[in-house]
Amino acid sequence: MSKIQYFPPMFERLTPRTPWAGGRMVDTDVLTLAEAASMATKHAGEPVTIGDFLRAAARGEITLRAIVHRTAKVQKHDGGIYCNGGQENENRVPARAIATLPLTACQHLAAAGRASWRTFDGFELVEGVLQRYTKGELVAGEPDFETVPDDCRVVGYDVHALADEYTAPEATQAEPQAAPVEADSASDAPDTSKGTPPKLTEVDKAEILRLYNRGRGASVNAMAKQFNVSRPTIEKVLQRAGIKK
Structure with missing residues (x-):
């Protein structure tokens, strides 16, 4: 590699917006994913x-790091010195170092x-x-690093x-108005002869249950934005299905 290739973000980086309420943590703390999930759940x-x-x-949207389990020889993107210049361990990443994962590795982990x-x-x-760029790489002959979620680390700032x-x-936030429906034909238009049509159709409700996946999938807040309804509206669908109390 020689010339730097930048990779513009496809999604906006996430930033904290509210006071932290998830436990004793500061922006620079390094957490396992299990710790991060537990504290984020408490906050949210x-x-x-x-x-x-x-x-x-x-x-x-966030930066993911990982512990490497062996010492490896590396080089800068242009073949120069990547780390520890002038020292005995020049261009060597030591075992147990925490490195920033490339985006492709994050995608494979997910x-x-x-x-x-x-x-x-x-x-x-x-x-x-x-923007991201490839700062360095393992030299030819070095085997790939192998990473699983237990190896991963995230800093407090990204957890928040x-x-x-x-x-x-906020509870005082007004309930969003549903977007107007533009029907392609008369048969597609909502039936308003018996009053205002419901904000969520039966198909919408089934999709909400699928997306929520018993708490392992999309969040209530995210689905409220997706379906252009309030958070309580989504929660009622989940409660009526016996999924959420």
């Missing part, structure tokens, strides 16, 4: 899972629960946008940022 008041962290990392990788990501502001995505909106 609804389940935030390890899978939620992996998927957010796969989208580039999809398959395991990743093989050999590049190290860096971040740089380019025209005001924080992701947890805020699941935090309920």
Whole structure:
């Protein structure tokens, strides 16, 4: 590798928006995914899972790091010195170091629960946008690093940022109005002869149950935005199905 190739983000980086209420943690703490999920759940008041962290990392919304289990020789993207310049361990990543995972490794972890990788990501502001680039790589002949979720680490700042995505909106927030329906034909138009049509159809309700996946899938807050209804409306669907109390 020689010339730096930047990768503009496909999704916006998450940032904390509310005071932290998930327990004793600061932005620089390094947590396991199990610890992160537990504290994020406490802050949000609804389940935030390890899978939620992996998927957010796969989208580039948070940074995921991982412990490497062996010493390996590396080089900078241009073949130069990547780390420990002038020292005995120049260009060597020691065992138990915590490295920033490349986006492809995050995507593999989210999809398959395991990743093989050999590049190290860096971040740089380019025209005001924080972009990823490949900062270094394992030298030829070095086997790939292998990572599973138990190896992964996330810092407190990103735990707080992701947890805020699941935090309920303020109770005083007005219920959003449903978007107008533009029917393609008369047969597609909602029947208003018996009053205002329901905000959620039976198909919508079935999809909500599928997406929620008994607390392991989409959050109530996210589905409220997706279906353009209030959080209590989503919760009523789950309660009537006996999924959520």
